[in-house]
Amino acid sequence: MSETAELSFEEALKQLEKIVSELESGQAPLEKSLALYEEGARLKKLCEDRLEAARLQVEKISLSKIGAVEGVAPADFSS
Numbered sequence: 001m002s003e004t005a006e007l008s009f010e011e012a013l014k015q016l017e018k019i020v021s022e023l024e025s026g027q028a029p030l031e032k033s034l035a036l037y038e039e040g041a042r043l044k045k046l047c048e049d050r051l052e053a054a055r056l057q058v059e060k061i062s063l064s065k066i067g068a069v070e071g072v073a074p075a076d077f078s079s
Helices: 009-025 030-057
Strands: 059-063 069-074
Touching: 009 030
Parallel strands: none
Antiparallel strands: 059 069
16 A cells, blocks of 8 residues: 555545455455555545545635626635
């Protein structure tokens, strides 16, 4: 497994999907399953962190009645 911190979101997600598939197959021995689970947990955290960072970068754009941009503000996802 590669260093998780250097992976892009897409690479981490792809590796996580591969791990889930291998674990679901039930073919891996116990020790390997435990190692895969730990790596999967790291990849899941990385994906969640990257998604949260992206969510915080999204901006809400206010438009006037004629469609012109009036302002930009951080998006509010709490509702």
